[in-house]
Amino acid sequence: MMRLKPLICLLCSFRASRKAPRSILQWPHQQTASLNLKYQPSKSAERPSRMSLTKAREVGSADSSATGTRTPRRKQDGPFGGMNLKVAGIRGLPDRPRDSKDPRNKRDERKDRGFKALKMQRSLAPVSYDQRTRIKERMANVGDFAAFPLLESVQKAIVEQALQGMEDLTPTPVQRIAIPALLGEVSKGRTRSKRQQRPREEFLLAAETGSGKTLAYLIPTINAVKLAESADAEVEAHEKALEEERQRKNDLTLVSPPLSNIPHPTTGRPRAVILVPTAELVTQVGNLIKLMSHTVKFRSALISSSFSGIVIRNRLFSPKGIDILVSTPHLLASIADSDPNILSRVTHLIIDEADSLMDRGFAPLTSAIIDRSSPSLQQLILCSATIPRSLDTYLRKRFPDIRRLVTPNLHAIPRRVQLGVVDVEKPPYQGNKNLACADTIWSIGKAAADHDGPVKGEMDVKRILVFVNERETTQAVTEYLVSKGIDAIALSRDTPEERQSEMLASFTSAKPLSAPKIDHPGSLADNQPNYVPLGKTPPPVKRSLPNVKVLVTTDLGSRGIDTLAVRHVILYDVPHSTIDFIHRLGRTGRMGRRGRGIVLVGKHDRRDVVAEVKDGMFKGQALI
Numbered sequence: 001m002m003r004l005k006p007l008i009c010l011l012c013s014f015r016a017s018r019k020a021p022r023s024i025l026q027w028p029h030q031q032t033a034s035l036n037l038k039y040q041p042s043k044s045a046e047r048p049s050r051m052s053l054t055k056a057r058e059v060g061s062a063d064s065s066a067t068g069t070r071t072p073r074r075k076q077d078g079p080f081g082g083m084n085l086k087v088a089g090i091r092g093l094p095d096r097p098r099d100s101k102d103p104r105n106k107r108d109e110r111k112d113r114g115f116k117a118l119k120m121q122r123s124l125a126p127v128s129y130d131q132r133t134r135i136k137e138r139m140a141n142v143g144d145f146a147a148f149p150l151l152e153s154v155q156k157a158i159v160e161q162a163l164q165g166m167e168d169l170t171p172t173p174v175q176r177i178a179i180p181a182l183l184g185e186v187s188k189g190r191t192r193s194k195r196q197q198r199p200r201e202e203f204l205l206a207a208e209t210g211s212g213k214t215l216a217y218l219i220p221t222i223n224a225v226k227l228a229e230s231a232d233a234e235v236e237a238h239e240k241a242l243e244e245e246r247q248r249k250n251d252l253t254l255v256s257p258p259l260s261n262i263p264h265p266t267t268g269r270p271r272a273v274i275l276v277p278t279a280e281l282v283t284q285v286g287n288l289i290k291l292m293s294h295t296v297k298f299r300s301a302l303i304s305s306s307f308s309g310i311v312i313r314n315r316l317f318s319p320k321g322i323d324i325l326v327s328t329p330h331l332l333a334s335i336a337d338s339d340p341n342i343l344s345r346v347t348h349l350i351i352d353e354a355d356s357l358m359d360r361g362f363a364p365l366t367s368a369i370i371d372r373s374s375p376s377l378q379q380l381i382l383c384s385a386t387i388p389r390s391l392d393t394y395l396r397k398r399f400p401d402i403r404r405l406v407t408p409n410l411h412a413i414p415r416r417v418q419l420g421v422v423d424v425e426k427p428p429y430q431g432n433k434n435l436a437c438a439d440t441i442w443s444i445g446k447a448a449a450d451h452d453g454p455v456k457g458e459m460d461v462k463r464i465l466v467f468v469n470e471r472e473t474t475q476a477v478t479e480y481l482v483s484k485g486i487d488a489i490a491l492s493r494d495t496p497e498e499r500q501s502e503m504l505a506s507f508t509s510a511k512p513l514s515a516p517k518i519d520h521p522g523s524l525a526d527n528q529p530n531y532v533p534l535g536k537t538p539p540p541v542k543r544s545l546p547n548v549k550v551l552v553t554t555d556l557g558s559r560g561i562d563t564l565a566v567r568h569v570i571l572y573d574v575p576h577s578t579i580d581f582i583h584r585l586g587r588t589g590r591m592g593r594r595g596r597g598i599v600l601v602g603k604h605d606r607r608d609v610v611a612e613v614k615d616g617m618f619k620g621q622a623l624i
């Protein structure tokens, strides 16, 4: 009662000040609006005191056209301002309610429609449309490899070794952007004097999977290593000492055995280091470098835990020296702990698959290697097919001046890769994912068997990758596929390292594989009925599918592995994030080839995410 008293007094004093008597509900102005009461003269008696709620309008409705009057704009301040509101009037949000008939809202909705489910995952850092357009313009200026200011031997190595046997060689988009920048071209907005003042340059190379990122960083690095060698006084003195010794022994032939035990200045102290996350990638990148070294003449070493300690030591401390070292962070960080000199001359440090090597698992090791090589470092190059938000934030904090060399199609899965969806819950699978996987593989094999291969009487062998989320699943799925007559192997962290490269070999080789042509293999269902009456033993496998090779793997097989020959990727599990989608589907459709992804969707899988990825791929949009 005490609290109501001032309010009543206030209302009374106001009523007294008005000429015509009014209902308390018509005042104050804000209250009328919020309660949505409307004065309507009654037909029978046009007395102003008779009030009724209009039928045409409901509380909170913004439409005033029915009565021809305009409702005053609702305001929230005042003692009754917040009453009966349907929408919380939070500052900063548009106060216009969304009306589906309003064309302005239609436009907004169209903008929002894409990637609602993916937005919730928020895994990839956005790249603006403007940025992508600017890069496209820059790319248009570069036609072929001869346009780059490279040493003659490096130019030759590109044609004769790195891209041997290919016709019409042109740099890929990432190579067009990255090679000139890494060779020292200064971008617009940065002056050369500023660049020269800086002790080191940092670059982030980001481009789609299978777009030639390895050569994009390798070509300028090899070029820089060769230039540094010719300008190195220590190397010159070493060469001179060797020459004198040769003359002393009167032996000028180069084929003679080593004349001196004087170690080369680069022994155990490489100029360039390339870090990759797995032993397979050490082999893949290392082999490409070795190939190029035949023409360019430099020394390289690849080390990983699949080599013995003696082999690693001999490679690192070869008296002939070592220019480029390829390693995993684990191994190099542990060597650097016992011998910090190993990183004392590094001028170029490349972190390939940077999104992996900068994530929680690898980051401490990678950072320690960056710190240790910092005093001599001239270029730090991070390379990745995706820029996760976490990496983006880390780079903004730790390397605010990093130069981002990003291709226009980053984070988009190319349209030449098609995505098919198999609903595991529907007949004939009824929730049996293994059966759906085996049947999909049989269908691929059956379709391939219908066509002759390049040789008469032979057919193409299809190489298929099956990705699972957990490594425990790899073995179980593989065993099931084998039980259905499919040639499948499992690759996960449990596989011995020395076997991993061997298993991947037939998936990375671009050479076509063929098998003798068979009669129509039939479908999986014809061949091996999956329904076995209770208590009966399943019938033996009638036939096997000889024209497919399947590798069941986890993320281990999804990063950087150049599976040129793979046309089909089956996503047994729906990947946890768009990053995984990009990397896994990126094992097919590499370097302009066509590919097909098939995702098996079960009861507990995110169908909305799959639908959005499929839609994005169809439209050629960058995923988020």
Ligand SMILES: Nc1ncnc2c1ncn2[C@@H]1O[C@H](COP(=O)(O)OP(=O)(O)OP(=O)(O)O)[C@@H](O)[C@H]1O
Pocket (backbone or CB within 6 Å): 162, 163, 166, 169, 170, 171, 172, 175, 207, 208, 209, 210, 211, 212, 213, 214, 215, 384, 385, 559, 560, 561, 562, 564, 586, 590, 591
């Ligand atoms: N300019 C080029 N023309 C034709 N083929 C090329 C060119 N550059 C590279 N390639 C080939 O493209 C394939 C893919 O290259 P690479 O492995 O470097 O891709 P990537 O971008 O690193 O992929 P990922 O992100 O999956 O690691 C390789 O087989 C390579 O030989």
